[in-house]
Amino acid sequence: MKDKKVKNVFKEGAISSEFIGHSIYKHQTKTSIGAHNIFLGQVRADNIDGKVVSAIEYTAYEDMANQKFHDIREAAFEKYDLTCMHIYHSLGTVKAGEICLFVFVSSPRRKVVFEALEFIVEAIKADVPVFGKEVFEDATHQWKKNT
Amino acid sequence: MKDKKVKNVFKEGAISSEFIGHSIYKHQTKTSIGAHNIFLGQVRADNIDGKVVSAIEYTAYEDMANQKFHDIREAAFEKYDLTCMHIYHSLGTVKAGEICLFVFVSSPRRKVVFEALEFIVEAIKADVPVFGKEVFEDATHQWKKNT
Amino acid sequence: MYITVKYFGQIAELTQKEEEALEFSGHQISGLLELLYDKYNGLESKDFQIAQNQELVSNNTKITGAEIALLPPFAGG
């Protein structure tokens, strides 16, 4: 059963801190909310055998990925008493230090946001067909794999 | 044993979304970080027996509170592999919809940020002598109590 | 001996002050409380914890001087 209103979660390039700040700002009119919890994934400059990751290039099986994000969203709303939820993921190049994943949950009370956020992030890591090419400073690369 | 370098966690009035966005921005030079987790406490316009909360006025036993924030910070760094941690709490008037608590933890890996953030927020709620006067739209009030 | 007693939140609202110096000849927190209950009508029925020099203490803790604070339920965050 596929819902018609599947949103596009992907954004080209890094997710800016201004975008995140503005997203927080927009929630200040929702005065039933008492607790927000935000997860940000940031690209690490990992040192692998002496070579340093300078960026990750993200690709995705976009239709399936957006459907999976949608399923995760629906499951989270069913399990937890959330007021709202937003997910954004980068496509294309995201440099070390930049943000590639932004998950934002809000609820009247705090207990539920902790559980919900972890549930959502773990599901994204496990179930969504997104692929990451870790590009080193010398232009060689390796393929990222979630653990 | 009291550490000399106890920081002042308190800010006068609400914590702005710009401040939060800028705080995220400042972490983009720390390229060992892979995961950030942010908790925001927002003042709810609760309806209590037909009266609506319009603001909370926060006061604190400031010296003791800053010492408790410091102890929580030290305990969290000891328990969890965190790259950094920031806590800000409002004093004075914070209107419904505005943010009164901002807790920000960062780590190379995600698992640890979820646990650490919940530990810190629960400790703040339980251990820090901060007091909140919930002011209703008709200027009457009641005293907030954490549960 | 003189003790500095601080009041916060709902307790300060009842005592109508945030701080005062009190002369006290007893030895334990419980003795100080009796004095305060006599002085402030309604205080005995209020919910609060007591801190001595910024650490929570119980009624039978010995008073070592310095600073005592009456802390109503915490409401941070």
Add this chain to the structure above:
Amino acid sequence: MYITVKYFGQIAELTQKEEEALEFSGHQISGLLELLYDKYNGLESKDFQIAQNQELVSNNTKITGAEIALLPPFAGG
């Protein structure tokens, strides 16, 4: 019958294409895989899952046509 096969990430790097239409006369995913292993040297040793019409399937799932995708390990977030 013609099947659209999509390749992603490390798999697309090996096949040097992101998508192709293949003529296939078998019935199961395993049959299609044999055809692909013959066509792409090194594919058999790669780690991937298979989706049919955007749902993960196993080797003995029946091919119902439409879209097959070879998905290397996920790396979102």
